[in-house]
Amino acid sequence: MVAKGPGDAPVVLEMQGITKRFPGVLANDHVDFDVRSGEVHTLFGENGAGKSTLMSILYGLHRADEGVTLLDGEPVTIGSPAEAIRLGIGMIHQHFMLVPTLTVAENVSLGLASTRGPLKDTRRVSQRIEELSSAYGIRVNPAAAVWQLSVGERQRVEIIKALYREARLLILDEPTAVLTPGEVDDLFRVLAQMRSDGRSMVFISHKLREVLALSDRITVLRAGRNVGTVLPAEVSEERLAELMVGRHIGAERPSPQGPSPAGEALLRVRDLVVRGDRGADTVTGVSLDVRAGEIVGIAGVSGNGQRELAEAIACLRSPSRGTIRVGGVDLAGRNAAGARRAGLGFVPEERMRDGVIGDFSVSENLMLVDAAKAAFSRWGFLRGRSIRSYCAERVSTFDVRTPGLETPTRNLSGGNIQKLILARELSGNPKVLLVAQPTRGIDVAATRYIHERLREQARKGIAVLVVSEDLDEVINLADRILVMYEGRIIGEAGARTTTREALGLMLAGVAAAPAGAAAGSSAG
Amino acid sequence: MRRLLASESNASIVAPAVNWRRIALTWFALPLSAVGALLVGALLIAAFGSNPISGYHALINGAFGGGYALSSTAVKAVPLLLVGVGICISFRANVLNIGGEGQIAMGGLAATATALAVPHLPAVLLVPLVLLAGVGGGFVWGAVPGFFKAYFNVNEILSTIMLNLVAVQLMNYLLAGPMIDTTTPFAVTGKIPQTRLLSKNAWLPIIVHGTQLHLGVVIAVAVALLAYVLLWQTGFGFRLRAVGLSREAATYAGMPVKRTTTLALALSGAFCGLAGAILVFGGISHRMVTDGSLTGFTGSAGFNGIVVALFGGLNPLWTIVSAFLFGGLLVGGTALQGATGVPTDLVTTIEGLVVIFVVSIDFLRRRARVRAEEPPERPGTRTRTRPGLLRLMRARA
Structure with a gap:
């Protein structure tokens, strides 16, 4: 199952038997995962397969319920991102963690001690940024304000930030999702340079082609389990896709x-x-x-x-x-x-943000989209009785389980809120x-x-x-x-x-x- | 409804358990905070060597003891109530109107200008006309920041405060220039920035003989009732509250979010403008006078109205009660000063203490209530609470 790594470089990181439960979900189920020095190891899987959970545990954002993490063979407990950074782990999040009003240099040195005590040491920081820029071919201007930068440039700042903190293991959470094809090529060149420098990278992606192009090894997660670690040269696109989605047949139909x-x-x-x-x-x-x-x-x-x-x-x-x-x-x-x-009837994706108003009652939410209709309002005044009978009908037809029509909607369960939205959206035929x-x-x-x-x-x-x-x-x-x-x-x-x-x-x-x-x- | 509930003897029904903590937070937090402020005030009175008990006795007596005291309190409460009701409207739409002072002044100026322009109209026409002019002046002064907030996302806290500064300059200019009293020769009075004595036909009639109780009191209470109906019984009020609680959901529902936001602030200004008109025509001097500041004309009702509305839970009906109590504090403060001989500044300080206590408790209460009420966060759900002043301000910072 475990493939041999290129050059059999020493293992930097080893995660063994990692298990993480969230209410109602087993996000990681005894996952084994390791990264060697100087490799790009890809985590591949569907949404919700447990990739981000595993990396959040590594970066100290979550704590595993079971399992151990070894860094250079030593067991470590990583309780916070600060500890992860101290141990040389960096993470590039999908949503960048930069302060838009500060400059690149200020963002990079944010949270680090200055060599000049209470004063900023912008010149020294900028100098170091330029060294890193030229070493890895990352083009950034230390004096530029972050809000002026494009998404691709901001990502480069994040990478510089990690390098500045001497990260030797870098987690990249879907870094290509926000980039244009040209920027993806640039990113891959930077990552290749870092790899040849002996740094290790965990790469999270959904895109088969780029995964096959970039990775040294690929570990596939499905429903929280490690279903296999493969080498890109030895696996076909079809096989990888099959590993990702599994082979079971839909049961509910x-x-x-x-x-x-x-x-x-x-x-x-x-x-x-x-x-x-x-x-x-x-x-x-x-x-x-x-x-x-x-x-x-x-x-x-x-x-x-x-x-x-x-x-x-x-x-x-x-x-x-x-x-x-x-x-x-x-x-x-x-x-x-x-x-x-x-x-058109529309049931939105973010039901608590767009679909209903949590502080409104069940009946208020049921009439949210057609409060102005003649059936509910005459001369601008709401018609309480017809609203109530309409809402009572909707609630019973769509089996919305609620203590009453005046209950604040946020007290309902997600399923009942969704039924409420469906009842409303179908009311206009x-x-x-x-x-x-x-x-x-x-x-x-x-x-x-x-x-x-x-x-x-x-x-x-x-x-x-x-x-x-x-x-x-x-x-x-x-x-x-x-x-x-x-x-x-x-x-x-x-x-x-x-x-x-x-x-x-x-x-x-x-x-x-x-x-x-x-x-x-x-x-x- | 009963049949409906009976059919749902299912385990997933949310049990409507009695939440004592929530009840305590809802009903007792604000009154207790006011009491706390008065206790601290008592310490201050004692520090000046006076007896706090007799002082507060004088305060309560001066505010609520007897018909004349009650009528004075009611008259003082009118601008607080009207501003408070306006605040209820705008805050419910998640728009923070801090420009009540300027809107009062603009309403007063518009009403005064109307009375100066057509002084000979009969009272049955002129009284409604000047009141409507006040409403109009405030409406415009609220609509401008409302429009910029809705369509260009200009922070309404800043724009309404800035418009206060514009309003005070406009008021000082108009009262010292175009609208100045020309009936008395300057040689007699000096150049006082005030209008002539306004047409008697525009004066608000006194309702109870021998008191100050004028028509404005009835109008203010009626307006509060109307605002309650507007917020909870009309489609417009429904949209306004929806926009205030969730712009996203209101947009999704197809509501005219921008128009509603503009109108909310404009209406809020209109209520303040009406307060301005009533201050001019329900006052004692029956002129519009300026001492150079907004406070001189408004008595800070534009700011105190915010506290009155928060104390009233942003509900126009409770705001009636709350405005009456705050009006009592203003009237009784004078009596307190008379009885104990403490300086005027101390009375103002006690009023300020009440404001600080109420606003802080309001903030703490909302935070605590969120904690007491919220179920542990479910994945995929996000919750919102009613807008609280500080919470809103923090969110914008």
Whole structure:
């Protein structure tokens, strides 16, 4: 199982039998993991496989319930990031830990003792930064303020920061997710230089091609377990994808459904381009159709543009190009209320932030989106009685378990809040229902209930689009599956005809044979 | 509803357990903080060699003892109540209106200008007209920072405070220039920055003969009731509270977040402006006078109204009670001074102590209540609490 490392360099880090439980989740299940001097060891796996948990334990952000960590053969307990840094461990987080108003040099020396006592020693720090810059080919200007830097430059500052603190083991948590292809090449050159310098790196990524290109060894985690450590030269893309997603068959799917009725396309998206929060396009040309009576699932590793796609369809984010039509109505220039009037129901990904107001009562949240409707308001005044009877009906129809209609919504469980949102979004009899992460963080019973409700809506002739990072959910629920990768749909599969391995390859960025053509043809 | 609850004898129902800690925090924290402030005040009175007990006796007697005292308190409470109600509206929308002082002054100026322009209208027309002018002046002075907050994300704490400075200069300029009293020769009075005696038709009628109780008191209470209805029984109030608790959820629900934010601050200003009009036409001099400062005209109602609203739990109905109590503190303070001979500054200090205690306890209470109420954080859920002044300020820092 354990492959031989290149050159059999000494082992720097050894983690043995690491187990970590969170309420209801076994995040790490007796994971063994080691890193040699001068290697890039990749952790590979789906969202929630336990990669970040394992690295958080190493960096002192979490404490393992069981297991030991050895550094240079010595057992260590790492209780805080400060201790990790002292031991020579650095971490580049996905979200950078920099103070935007300070300069590069100030950020790098932040928290370190100055050689000049209470005074800053900017000159010395800058000098050292320049040495590191030229040694590793990292271009940064020590005097630049961080807020002026691009994402790629900020990442270089983080790397410099770790090098300045003499990190010999660097954890990189999905460093390429935020970079442009050119910046990825630069990053890989820097990492290669650091490797030849004898430093070790743990690289976390979802992208098969770059993992195979960069790694010395690859360890695959699945559902909290180490399912194998392999050498890139000895493993195929298919094998790696299979390791990542496993081979088990979805269990929940009920009696086989007939072929999805080819109804009218109620949701039509054409050539959609959407800008993300960081200013770069995160949806780069998506076309898709959802027909009446079918459930289409969008699978993908988080951060590949699904969130922005869903927000654009819901008119919460305006696309820079392309069209969205719901039941023939163009949504361009509409807001969320306009999208609803056109016949869209939307269950958002962040249900506590967007979907409900925690301090509002159950009934207030049930009427959140149509408080202005004539049924609930006359001459601007709310009609208490009709609101109450409507809410009581919704709560019992959708089995929302609540002590009463006036209960603050935040006292409800996640599953019941999701049922509440579903009850509200279906009340307007939408033509299209868009559901983002329908059951994330929700218990099994409520999950089953919500899935059943979604299937029932499809049978009634609604076009249902489900966006989920949970592959099993998509397989169980959808008639067709579209896989998103770096802002595009790189493949389509029929839920009954595909395999998890085929999906796994697409999730990791390896397009199925007729790639975009498949999505294009079905859309056209 | 009963059938509904009966059908849910399921284990996952959240049990509505009685949370004594929460009840204590909700109902007793603020009154106790006021008592605490008065106790510290008692120490100060004693330090000046006076008897705190007789002092406080004089205070309570002066504020609430008898019809005349009560009417004086009610009249003092009017600007506090109107500003407080305005604060309820804006804070509920998560907009911090610190510009009450300027909005009061602008309302007073607009009302005064109206009375100067059309002094001969009959009272049935002129009284409503000057009050509406006050509302309008405050509305505009609130709408400007509201608009910039909503559409350009300009911090409303800064912009409303800055507009206070603009308002005071405008007031001083207008009262010393275009609106100055020209009926009395300057040779007699010197150049006092004040208007002429305003038209009698605009004076707020006295309701109870022999007291100061004027129409403004009734209007203020009615306005508070209206604001309560507005917040909890109308679609606009619903949207306003939704925007205040979660801009994200309000946006997602398709609500006009920016327009609502602008209107919240504009309405808040309108209530303050009405207070300004009532200060001019329900006052004793029936002129608008300036001593060069905003406080000289407003009596700091623009700031004290914030405390009144917080003390009233940002609920317009409780704000009525709270404004009356604070009005009593102002009226009784004078009696306290008379009875004990302590300096005026000490009375102001005691008022300040109450403000500090109430604001601090309000902050602690919210933090404690969050802890008492929140279930341990579930993955994938985030919670929010009602806006508290300090919490909001901290969040912006």
